[in-house]
Amino acid sequence: MRQSVTPELRQWIIEQAQAGFAPEAVVEAMKASGWDETVAIEALETTLRDHLQGLSSGQSVQPLPGGGSPVPDVRLEGSPREVDLGDRVVQILVSLRQPRLVVLGNLLAQDECDQLIELARPRMARSMTVQTRTGGQETNPDRTSNGMFFNRGEHPLVAAIESRIARLVGWPASHGEGIQVLNYREGAEYKPHYDYFDPAEPGTPTILKRGGQRVATLVMYLNDPAQGGGTTFPDIGLEVAPQKGNAVFFSYDRPHPSTRTLHGGAPVLAGEKWVATKWLRQREFN
Ligand SMILES: O=C(O)CCC(=O)C(=O)O
Numbered sequence: 001m002r003q004s005v006t007p008e009l010r011q012w013i014i015e016q017a018q019a020g021f022a023p024e025a026v027v028e029a030m031k032a033s034g035w036d037e038t039v040a041i042e043a044l045e046t047t048l049r050d051h052l053q054g055l056s057s058g059q060s061v062q063p064l065p066g067g068g069s070p071v072p073d074v075r076l077e078g079s080p081r082e083v084d085l086g087d088r089v090v091q092i093l094v095s096l097r098q099p100r101l102v103v104l105g106n107l108l109a110q111d112e113c114d115q116l117i118e119l120a121r122p123r124m125a126r127s128m129t130v131q132t133r134t135g136g137q138e139t140n141p142d143r144t145s146n147g148m149f150f151n152r153g154e155h156p157l158v159a160a161i162e163s164r165i166a167r168l169v170g171w172p173a174s175h176g177e178g179i180q181v182l183n184y185r186e187g188a189e190y191k192p193h194y195d196y197f198d199p200a201e202p203g204t205p206t207i208l209k210r211g212g213q214r215v216a217t218l219v220m221y222l223n224d225p226a227q228g229g230g231t232t233f234p235d236i237g238l239e240v241a242p243q244k245g246n247a248v249f250f251s252y253d254r255p256h257p258s259t260r261t262l263h264g265g266a267p268v269l270a271g272e273k274w275v276a277t278k279w280l281r282q283r284e285f286n
């Protein structure tokens with residue numbers, strides 16, 4: 001029998017989430033009252049996604065037909081082993097659906113990595129994170145790396161990488177933030193976090209005026225740390241090894257933990273780590 005998701009059930013799901021119950025607990029409660037697990041999970045996902053979309057657009061909450069909003073993505077129809085981006089052939093090493101995540105081989109040439117580091121080096125300072133409480137910037141004890149931002153297209157190499165990324169994920173370069181370069185010394189790390197801006201924080205509406213939400217992240221590895229420094233995804237027990245020239249891409253169609261995009265930079269145990277991060281926004285970012 002097909003179980004139908006009534007408005008009352010949707011309301012109940014939203015109330016459970018607002019009361020702080022974990023998704024697993026809500027699914028267990030639904031199963032206990034006779035719901036099929038698959039149907040329960042789907043009801044939970046669609047209800048919360050529609051609810052959050054309604055909040056972020058300031059509209060009353062209406063379930064949207066056809067599912068989530070479009071986000072950047074690597075085209076993997078036909079399970080290609082590699083994708084030809086015109087100026088470079090990139091390997092598809094691993095892909096996941098939930099979260100949407102793709103590990104890419106050889107996105108950057110070795111000398112592109114070296115050159116990006118040298119361009120960034122004179123401009124490195126203690127990393128700031130966007131402060132969603134006020135919309136400003138602050139240093140963050142969870143993030144002990146040093147960093148800098150390039151302006152979009154500020155150097156021919158930066159521009160070439162940005163248009164390569166645009167072709168890779170089918171998203172205009174104009175919707176990207178400037179590339180960020182981070183340097184972690186031995187012992188430095190970036191504790192697990194989400195890259196989207198928390199809709200519950202008071203500074204978020206100000207941040208969203210410029211380009212909307214972040215919807216995807218690409219972390220590109222610029223060197224080979226001697227030990228440690230992987231990118232971890234605690235919700236799925238995944239660790240991506242930092243390998244020079246490789247990258248990990250992941251997207252999130254809603255600013256919600258159900259995207260399972262919690263991630264961090266594991267402590268560097270020996271040597272140092274350099275990465276370049278590209279964040280993609282919903283709209284043009286100027
Ligand atoms: O250093 C890493 O592996 C992750 C970096 C990251 O999460 C970020 O820049 O937002």
Ligand SMILES: [Fe+2]
Nearest residue numbers: 193194195263
């Ligand atoms: Fe991140």
